[in-house]
Amino acid sequence: MDRFDQLIVRYFKTDGNRDRQPAARALAALAAEPLPEQRHSWFRRWPSALLNNDFAPAWPKIAALACVALVGCSIGFFGPGTRAFKRTGWTNAFAQNSESDVSGLVFEPEPLTGARP
Amino acid sequence: MDPTSDEELMLRIAKGDERAFRELAPRYAARAIGLARRITGNEADAEEIVQEAFLRVWVNAPRWRPAAAFRTWFYRIVFNLSLNRRRRASFLPLEEAGDPPDPAALAGERMERDERDREIAAAIAALPERQRAAVVLTYGEELTNAEAAEVLGTSVSGVESLLVRAKRMLRDRLGSSFGEDE
Numbered sequence: 001m002d003r004f005d006q007l008i009v010r011y012f013k014t015d016g017n018r019d020r021q022p023a024a025r026a027l028a029a030l031a032a033e034p035l036p037e038q039r040h041s042w043f044r045r046w047p048s049a050l051l052n053n054d055f056a057p058a059w060p061k062i063a064a065l066a067c068v069a070l071v072g073c074s075i076g077f078f079g080p081g082t083r084a085f086k087r088t089g090w091t092n093a094f095a096q097n098s099e100s101d102v103s104g105l106v107f108e109p110e111p112l113t114g115a116r117p
Numbered sequence: 118m119d120p121t122s123d124e125e126l127m128l129r130i131a132k133g134d135e136r137a138f139r140e141l142a143p144r145y146a147a148r149a150i151g152l153a154r155r156i157t158g159n160e161a162d163a164e165e166i167v168q169e170a171f172l173r174v175w176v177n178a179p180r181w182r183p184a185a186a187f188r189t190w191f192y193r194i195v196f197n198l199s200l201n202r203r204r205r206a207s208f209l210p211l212e213e214a215g216d217p218p219d220p221a222a223l224a225g226e227r228m229e230r231d232e233r234d235r236e237i238a239a240a241i242a243a244l245p246e247r248q249r250a251a252v253v254l255t256y257g258e259e260l261t262n263a264e265a266a267e268v269l270g271t272s273v274s275g276v277e278s279l280l281v282r283a284k285r286m287l288r289d290r291l292g293s294s295f296g297e298d299e
Contacts, residue, residue: 011237012257023146040179
């Protein structure tokens with residue numbers, strides 16, 4: 001650091017003393033007013049935003065609706081007739097059972113006489 | 118001595134701790150006033166800017182990430198607000214207006230030093246704003262070049278270049294009055 005640099009540094013050090021009073025005034029002005037609301041990220045804010053805006057959901061009903069929606073989606077995505085369901089092998093099991101169905105035994109013709117029930 | 122670091126206080130402020138805010142603000146108020154005053158050239162504007170900067174710190178504290186040093190983040194807010202204010206209105210820099218005479222300070226040496234300080238202040242005030250900001254941050258606020266680069270939104274080499282050009286201008290302006298020995 002040469003002499004020129006030292007001069008500038010010294011100037012800033014002496015000049016800084018004059019900022020104490022304005023700083024005290026700025027802090028006093030800050031203390032005089034209530035602080036504004038903090039800005040949170042949307043993820044943290046949305047439940048309180050809903051409550052603040054007075055359209056808070058009735059949580060038990062919302063929970064029931066969510067459960068029904070979940071069941072509906074599960075059946076839709078994985079229920080009978082879907083590929084996922086076929087992969088489980090349950091489709092074949094149903095098919096086999098339907099052939100040896102009780103109704104099949106009852107309504108088939110008599111093997112010797114051909115008589116129908 | 119207060120062992121609580123700025124970053125710890127900021128984490129508390131992010132949770133809405135007003136006492137932590139009141140503890141942190143006085144640490145930087147005077148320095149922020151100095152930074153804003155030297156960039157805008159106006160003490161009243163500097164006060165308003167610092168109040169606004171502290172309010173922004175409070176409001177945006179939940180979004181502050183501990184990875185960034187509070188000091189550089191805060192100085193960046195003050196610097197940007199000062200630039201905005203300076204671009205909005207033109208004014209007469211206080212340094213050029215001069216101080217009222219102080220009867221207690223009539224001793225020759227003191228007067229000479231005051232005069233020299235006034236010349237330095239005028240020379241710094243006459244610098245282009247980014248060069249002036251680089252000088253104020255590195256010499257006045259004693260930030261490293263890397264920290265100053267973060268505040269100014271440039272690279273370290275960018276800050277070095279700003280400082281070289283600023284010092285050249287200051288030497289040109291002050292050279293005649295300071296003499297070659299200084």
